[in-house]
Amino acid sequence: xxxxxESRGSSLHRQVKSVARSLPDEKNTQxxxxxxxxxxxxxxxxxxxxxxxxxxxxxxxxGIxxxxxxxxxxxxxxxxxxxxxxxxxxxxxxxxxSDMDREPAAAGPTNGTIPSRYEPDRAFRYLKQxxxxxxxxxxxxxxxxxxxxxxxxxxxxxxxxxxQSFEIRHPETGEAVELANLIASWYPLRPKRFLLCAxxxxxxxxxxxxxxxxGVFVGANDGGSGVAALMELAHQLGDLxxxxxxxxxxxxxxxxxFEQGRDDYFLxxxxxxxxxKSQPPAVPYQxxxxxxMVGDRELRIYYEKNSLxxxxxxxxxxxxxxxxxxxxxxxxxPRHTIDDDHIPLNRIAGxxxxxxxxxDYPRPGFGAPSYWHTEKDxxxxxxxxxxxxxxxxxxxxxxxx
Numbered sequence: 406x407x408x409x410x411e412s413r414g415s416s417l418h419r420q421v422k423s424v425a426r427s428l429p430d431e432k433n434t435q436x437x438x439x440x441x442x443x444x445x446x447x448x449x450x451x452x453x454x455x456x457x458x459x460x461x462x463x464x465x466x467x468g469i470x471x472x473x474x475x476x477x478x479x480x481x482x483x484x485x486x487x488x489x490x491x492x493x494x495x496x497x498x499x500x501x502x503s504d505m506d507r508e509p510a511a512a513g514p515t516n517g518t519i520p521s522r523y524e525p526d527r528a529f530r531y532l533k534q535x536x537x538x539x540x541x542x543x544x545x546x547x548x549x550x551x552x553x554x555x556x557x558x559x560x561x562x563x564x565x566x567x568x569q570s571f572e573i574r575h576p577e578t579g580e581a582v583e584l585a586n587l588i589a590s591w592y593p594l595r596p597k598r599f600l601l602c603a604x605x606x607x608x609x610x611x612x613x614x615x616x617x618x619x620g621v622f623v624g625a626n627d628g629g630s631g632v633a634a635l636m637e638l639a640h641q642l643g644d645l646x647x648x649x650x651x652x653x654x655x656x657x658x659x660x661x662x663f664e665q666g667r668d669d670y671f672l673x674x675x676x677x678x679x680x681x682k683s684q685p686p687a688v689p690y691q692x693x694x695x696x697x698m699v700g701d702r703e704l705r706i707y708y709e710k711n712s713l714x715x716x717x718x719x720x721x722x723x724x725x726x727x728x729x730x731x732x733x734x735x736x737x738x739p740r741h742t743i744d745d746d747h748i749p750l751n752r753i754a755g756x757x758x759x760x761x762x763x764x765d766y767p768r769p770g771f772g773a774p775s776y777w778h779t780e781k782d783x784x785x786x787x788x789x790x791x792x793x794x795x796x797x798x799x800x801x802x803x804x805x806x
Contacts, residue, residue, distance in 0.1 A: 406660070406762065407745075408742070408743055512733070514704045514788075514790055515730070515731055515732050515797075516731035516732075516733055520797065522641070524637070525788075525793040528789045529784070529788070529789030531633040532625060532632075533784050534554070535629045535632050535633060536625050538550050538551055540609075540624070541605070541607045541624065542606055542608070543606045543657050543658045543661040544575075544583060548657070551605060555636075559589035559653065562589075562639040562643070563591060563642070564653070565590045565593070566588065566589045569586040569588055570584070570585040571584055571585070571676050573658065584657040584658045584672060584673060584676075586654055586656050586674075586676065587655040588653070588654050589639070589653040589654075590651075590652050592645070592649070592651070593686075594688060595649055596648050597646075597691055598650045598651070598652065598686075598688045599649070599690060599692055599693070600654060600693035600694070600756060600758065601638065601653050601799065602654040602674075602695050602696070603631025603656070603696045603697060604631065604655065604673065605632050605655040605656070606628060606658055606659055606673075607622055607624030607629075607660075608622050608628070609662070610622055610663075611778055611779045611782070613775070613777060617780055622778070622782065623780075623782060623784075624782055625782050625784045626699075626700045626766055626782050626787050627697070627698050627777060627782055629787075630698060630700030630701075630787060630791075630792060631697050631698075631699060633700065635655070637796045638653075638799060638800060639653065645803065645804070646804065649806060650688070652690075654677060656671075657672065657673040659671055659672070659745075670744070671748065674746035674747075674748075677749075677754075678750050678752075678753035678756075679754075681754040681756070682755070689756075692719045692759075693747070693750055693756045693757065693758030694723070694761060694799055694802075695758055695759065695762075696795065696799075698763050699762070699792065700787035701765075701766050702767060702787060702788040702791065704763050704788070705734055705768075706734055706736065706761055706763050707741065708736075708738060709743050709745075709760045709761075710743075711744070711745075711747065711748065711751075711760065712760050715747070715757060716747075716758055716759045718757070723735070723761070723802050724737050727798045730798060732794050735798065741764045743764060747759065761799075764777075
C-alpha cells in the first residue's frame with residue numbers, strides 16, 4: 406500500500422524557506438550610513454541623527470567599515486536565531502499534534518473481554534504458521550507453499566477454493582511470473598454476498614530498513630495479519646444468516662515492487678476487479694472489507710479517507726459495530742489517505758469496499774519508530790488480541806447485514 410498524503414518533510418522544507426525569506430537584507434543594512442569626505446585628513450560620517458568627526462591621522466572610513474561589519478554580524482545572528490526559534494516551535498507543534506493520537510501500549514484493543522469463540526492464541530498461531538514459511542513474494546516457492554496450506558485449510562472449513570491465475574513480466578528481469586488470487590467461497594448462491602479480502606504476498610525486500618534494505622522481509626503485519634485474521638474468521642462462516650454468503654479472496658501481487666515509482670502495485674486486486682466487471686457473478690457483492698496491517702500490538706484503526714469517499718455507509722456500519730462492542734481499537738475519525746487493494750475494487754469493479762488498516766505501525770508520534778517495510782515487521786511485534794478484536798467486529802457486522 407502507499408500513503409498519499411503530504412509528507413512532514415515537505416511541509417518542514419517550506420517552513421524553513423519561509424523563515425529564510427524573512428532574514429534582513431545585508432545591502433539594506435549598509436545603506437543606512439552616508440559617507441562623505443571633508444577637509445584633507447578628516448573623514449565625516451553621518452548616520453540619521455548622528456555626526457561623527459575624526460581627528461587627523463585617524464581613518465573614520467575604517468571605523469565605519471568595522472561598524473558595518475558588526476551590524477552585518479548582528480543581523481546574521483538575529484536571522485539565525487529567528488530560524489532556529491521557528492524551527493523549534495514547528496517541531497514542538499508537530500510533536501504535540503501527532504502525539505494527541507497516541508495511547509498507552511498497555512491499553513488493549515477492547516474495553517472488555519473478547520468472546521471465547523474468537524481465540525487470540527489461535528489467531529496468533531495462524532500468523533506464526535504463515536510467517537514460518539519465510540518471505541512470500543509473488544512467484545516464489547514460499548508463496549506456492551502458502552497457497553497449498555491455505556487451500557487445505559479453507560476446504561476443511563467448508564469452502565470451495567479456487568486459484569485465479571494470471572501472468573506478469575518480472576519488473577527486473579522481464580521473465581514470466583505466474584501469480585494467483587486465492588478465492589474461498591461459502592454459499593455462493595445466497596442473495597446477500599460479501600467480499601472479505603487481504604493480500605497474501607510480501608514485499609521482495611524490507612526496503613525501508615535503514616540497516617538492511619535488502620534483507621529478509623517476513624511481513625507479519627503487512628501481508629500476514631490479514632491472512633491470519635481471515636483464517637480465524639473462517640471458523641465463524643459456517644454459522645451465517647440463511648441469506649448471507651461470503652467470499653474470502655487473498656490477492657497476489659499487492660506489492661511486487663522492486664523500484665518505487667517504476668513498478669505497479671495492486672496487480673492481483675486489479676485483475677480480480679477487471680474480471681468481476683467483465684464477467685459479473687450471478688449474485689454481486691453488496692460490500693467488501695479489506696484487512697491490511699491489522700495485527701499491530703498497539704492497534705488503532707482510523708477511518709481511511711478513500712474508504713469514506715467510496716464506501717462511507719459500509720465504513721460507518723463497521724465503526725458503529727466496533728463502538729457497540731467496546732472495541733476501542735477502532736477510532737471514529739479519519740487519519741490517512743491510503744492507496745491499497747480497495748482502490749481497484751471500488752473504481753473498476755464498483756464494489757463499495759473499506760480498508761481496515763493501522764498505518765501507524767507501531768504508533769503515531771514525532772520520532773516514533775516505524776516497522777513498516779523493515780525487518781522488524783515480525784510476529785513478536787503483532788498481537789493475537791488485535792487480530793481477534795478485528796475478527797469479532799467484522800463477524801458481528803456481517804451478522805447484522
